[in-house]
Amino acid sequence: MVAASTTPPARGEGVADAVGPRLRALREAMDLSLRDLAERSGVSAPMLSQVERGETSPTISVASRIAAGLDLSLSQLLRLDEGRHVVITPADQRRTRRRRGHVVEELSPPLPGQRADVSIHTLAAGAATGAHDDPPVHEPGSRETAVVLEGGVELFIDGERNKLGEGDSVTFDADLPHHFENNGKADARLLAVVAAGLRRG
């Protein structure tokens, strides 16, 4: 990672700290008193006050009740304006995983403090002859796009076999069980994009 502009890391804690002001803003925007929201959410008014002032960090359970009281989803409640980012990853500084004849490189780590409810992983994968990739089933709602840069591979999705030649691409829901096999004579190179959080409206 070479450059990251304009916003501090905002690693972990910062999110929790900023929930308070945001909650207060949301509540006041809906013209609700603490007791109003307490009624709607099932969370006591003093507790709401403490959360708003950043005196305590609510549990996920309480936070989602608060969100429900505001007619928001939990991630909507926790979403913060997280600014702009530029992250450059040189080829030799990539995070690399090795797995049974495969070399998998993470091209685009999630941006720190990323603002959206969508995350995108871009991966380069080298598949040696005979390699059998057995990746984890990605989180529900994930979508994966893969491009065959060199060689050919077979992609098994939910038991179904799909042949992919050089240059072919495929897009599929990555929460299905799937894996790549390279049964050809030459090594293959893939590029994959995993996009998570594509919730259906």
Next chain:
Amino acid sequence: MVAASTTPPARGEGVADAVGPRLRALREAMDLSLRDLAERSGVSAPMLSQVERGETSPTISVASRIAAGLDLSLSQLLRLDEGRHVVITPADQRRTRRRRGHVVEELSPPLPGQRADVSIHTLAAGAATGAHDDPPVHEPGSRETAVVLEGGVELFIDGERNKLGEGDSVTFDADLPHHFENNGKADARLLAVVAAGLRRG
């Protein structure tokens, strides 16, 4: 479109309950032990175990530390989704655009049924020597990830010049003014992912 089906929606309080299995899936997907993640997140391994098994509801504070340990934002960690699709695009059936020394191919057409306000485009771009790409500034909240497959290019983001060599990748907010230039001697090939509709706060 090869397959399509759906799973029941998960709304309201259920979010908190389902964090456990989701956390476990994410941790195992990253091939981390409880102690590994404890180290990365600053949350104790037994606590992680309890959260994964749904025995306790973590505070927002702890949850965001966990998210940070997984290189995720908090809202990413807490998301639950549904749906499944598979689309295969052979190399010779791609939609292609030409623009001033560039060949741009759309690798992944938007999937039907996908959330209306989010679109993800995966593009392969060939940049001839001297090419100067001048793409539109994407809509606010867009994010772009580009990978240099061959050659080298220069990426100008908001007036700032970034040199990218073969294999380098970059992720940036695409609502900033930006363009690619290929001032090298050889042609270059890029792969870009543009995620639009990542609405801010």
Next chain:
DNA sequence: TACACGCGTACGTGATAACGTACGCAACCA
């Protein structure tokens, strides 16, 4: 003035989140 009525917050109490330690269980080597 006096007396409601609404607001947000300090206080004291149980409940429980979160910690450090330690256990039982496999896999791997000497």
Next chain:
DNA sequence: TGGTTGCGTACGTTATCACGTACGCGTGTA
């Protein structure tokens, strides 16, 4: 086979979350 290493989890203690109650404050009404 005994020692080591790593895994996930049960245990007991401490920190703190979350509750109900009660207080001080400002505003409007009599």
